[in-house]
Amino acid sequence: MTHLLEFFGRLHPMLVHLPIGFLVMSFILIIASHWKRAKVSRSALSLLFLFSAFTATLSCLTGYLLSRSGEYNEETLFWHKWMGITLAAASTMAWIIIRDGKHTRTIQIFSAVLIALLLFTGHWGASLTHGGNYLSEPLAAINQPEVAPLDLSKVNFTEVKFYPDLVRPVIERKCTSCHSAEKQKGNLRLDNPEFIFKGGKSGKAVVPFRKDESELLSRIHIATDDKKHMPPKEKPALTRDEIQLLELWIETGADVEKKFADLVPEAKRQTLFAPAEEEQGIPDKEISPADPRVIESLTKQEVSIAPLSQRSNYLSVSFVSVPKQASALLKELGQVKHHVVALHLGGSEVTDEMAAMLSSFDNLSRLYLDDAIISDQVLAKVASLTNLVFLNLKGTAVTARGIESLKTLPRLRHLFLYQTKISREDHATIKSWFPHTIVDFGDYQVPTLASDTQEVKPPKR
Ligand code: HEC
Structure with a gap:
C-alpha cells in the first residue's frame, strides 16, 4: 500500500501542470473579453475553473503524499502547501461565482489573484525540488570565481x-x-x-x-x-x-x-x-611511444628502462647498474627526453655538464640522486626542473646553500635529505623553506596512535 501511495505522490510534479494550464487559459480569456470585448462564453469559463479546482485539489492530495518522504525543507514546504491549498480553494470559489451569474468585476480580480497565487506556489515548489537558490544561483555565479579544486x-x-x-x-x-x-x-x-x-x-x-x-x-x-x-x-x-x-x-x-x-x-x-606507484608523476598529456631504437640501444647497455604503467608511454629509467657510464648514457637518453618521468642516477657522478642536459628533461617528476656525487651548483640546475615532485638526495654532499636553490620548485612534495652534510641546526630553516613539501632528514620518531593498534583491514571497494 505504501508503495502505491508513493507512486501517486510522484505523480504530483506532472499533475500540477494541469491547473496551471487551466488557470492561465481562463485568465487570457477574461483579459480578452475585457480589452478586446471578445465574446467569451461563461459556460466555457465555468468549465475551466471547475477543471482547475478539480486538478488543483488532486495536486494537493498527491503533493501531501509526496511530502511524507520527509526529504523537503520544512519551512518551504509549509508555504508551498498552504499556497497550494489556497489556490485549490480559490479556484473552487471562482467556479461558484461564475456559475452564479453576473459578477464580472469580481471574477476579473479573482483571476488575477489566482495567477499571483500560481506564481508563488510554483516558486516554492521549485525551491523544494531544486533548492531555494535555484533561480538566483546562475546569476550569483556570474560574479563568483569557480571554487578551485582541492590541491x-x-x-x-x-x-x-x-x-x-x-x-x-x-x-x-x-x-x-x-x-x-x-x-x-x-x-x-x-x-x-x-x-x-x-x-x-x-x-x-x-x-x-x-x-x-x-x-x-x-x-x-x-x-x-x-x-x-x-x-x-x-x-x-x-x-x-x-x-x-x-x-x-x-x-x-x-x-x-x-x-x-x-x-x-x-x-x-x-x-x-602519495600517488599510487603507477600514477606517480605521469603527465596528463598523452605522448606517443618513444623511439624503440633508442630504448633497444640503451637496454643493451644495461640501462633499465620501462614504461611507467601499462597504459602510459612515459618512461622510468635507471642507470643504477651502470653508474660509470651515466654521462654518455644520459646524452643518448636525451633523444627521448620528453618521455622520461622518473630517473634513477643513484651512485653516479653528476657533472655540471650532465646537470645542464638534465634541465631539458621537461617532464621529469621523480629524480633519484641518492649517493650520487653532486655539488651545490648541480642543484642550481636541478632547480629548473619545474615538474619535479620527488627528489632523493640521500647520502650526497649537498649543503643548505644548495638546497636553498630548490626553493623555487613549485611542485616538490618529497625531499629526501638523510645522511647529507647538512647540519642539524639547519633542519628547521630548511623545513621553513618548503612549507608544502615533506622534507625527510631521517630523524623522525614514530609516535604510536591509539588507532595504530587497531586491526587494519584492506579497503573495501
Ligand atoms: C545530487 C544529489 C546528491 C549529492 C550531490 C549527494 N547526495 Fe547523498 N543522497 C542523495 C539522495 C537522493 C539520498 C537518498 C537516497 C539514498 O538513500 O540513496 C542520499 C543519501 C545519502 C546518505 C544516506 C543517508 C541516510 O541516512 O540514509 C549519505 C550518508 C549521503 N547521501 C552522503 C553523501 C555524501 C558524503 C555526499 C558528497 C560526497 C553526497 N551524499 C552527495 C543525493 C545526493
Whole structure:
C-alpha cells in the first residue's frame, strides 16, 4: 500500500501542470473579453475553473503524499502547501461565482489573484525540488570565481585545521547541494558538524574513530553504478585525495576544531596522499611511444628502462647498474627526453655538464640522486626542473646553500635529505623553506596512535 501511495505522490510534479494550464487559459480569456470585448462564453469559463479546482485539489492530495518522504525543507514546504491549498480553494470559489451569474468585476480580480497565487506556489515548489537558490544561483555565479579544486600540494599541513580547512570545503563542493538546509536528501544534512553526527534516515553518518560504521564512508565506497553511491553518478565524483581526507578525518576521531598536525602525527603524514606507484608523476598529456631504437640501444647497455604503467608511454629509467657510464648514457637518453618521468642516477657522478642536459628533461617528476656525487651548483640546475615532485638526495654532499636553490620548485612534495652534510641546526630553516613539501632528514620518531593498534583491514571497494 505504501508503495502505491508513493507512486501517486510522484505523480504530483506532472499533475500540477494541469491547473496551471487551466488557470492561465481562463485568465487570457477574461483579459480578452475585457480589452478586446471578445465574446467569451461563461459556460466555457465555468468549465475551466471547475477543471482547475478539480486538478488543483488532486495536486494537493498527491503533493501531501509526496511530502511524507520527509526529504523537503520544512519551512518551504509549509508555504508551498498552504499556497497550494489556497489556490485549490480559490479556484473552487471562482467556479461558484461564475456559475452564479453576473459578477464580472469580481471574477476579473479573482483571476488575477489566482495567477499571483500560481506564481508563488510554483516558486516554492521549485525551491523544494531544486533548492531555494535555484533561480538566483546562475546569476550569483556570474560574479563568483569557480571554487578551485582541492590541491593538497598547496596545503600547509602544519597550520591548517582539519575539519574547517580541509573536510568542510570537500563536503561543500561535493555534497551540500543535496544535503543542507535547502535540500535534505535521505533526511541528511551535511552543512554543519551537528547534523553530520546526527545523520539521516539510516542513522549516524559519521561515527568517530570507526570507519566501517560510518554511513558516509560506506556510501562513498559502494560501487559507482550502485544507486546508493555518493555523490550520485551524475555529479562530480570525489577525488582520491578527497576520499583519503574524509577517511582520515573519521579515523582520527572526526574532531571539528583541532589542527591537522595535532591529529595526524608527522610520520603518518609522510605516507599520506602519495600517488599510487603507477600514477606517480605521469603527465596528463598523452605522448606517443618513444623511439624503440633508442630504448633497444640503451637496454643493451644495461640501462633499465620501462614504461611507467601499462597504459602510459612515459618512461622510468635507471642507470643504477651502470653508474660509470651515466654521462654518455644520459646524452643518448636525451633523444627521448620528453618521455622520461622518473630517473634513477643513484651512485653516479653528476657533472655540471650532465646537470645542464638534465634541465631539458621537461617532464621529469621523480629524480633519484641518492649517493650520487653532486655539488651545490648541480642543484642550481636541478632547480629548473619545474615538474619535479620527488627528489632523493640521500647520502650526497649537498649543503643548505644548495638546497636553498630548490626553493623555487613549485611542485616538490618529497625531499629526501638523510645522511647529507647538512647540519642539524639547519633542519628547521630548511623545513621553513618548503612549507608544502615533506622534507625527510631521517630523524623522525614514530609516535604510536591509539588507532595504530587497531586491526587494519584492506579497503573495501
Ligand atoms: C545530487 C544529489 C546528491 C549529492 C550531490 C549527494 N547526495 Fe547523498 N543522497 C542523495 C539522495 C537522493 C539520498 C537518498 C537516497 C539514498 O538513500 O540513496 C542520499 C543519501 C545519502 C546518505 C544516506 C543517508 C541516510 O541516512 O540514509 C549519505 C550518508 C549521503 N547521501 C552522503 C553523501 C555524501 C558524503 C555526499 C558528497 C560526497 C553526497 N551524499 C552527495 C543525493 C545526493
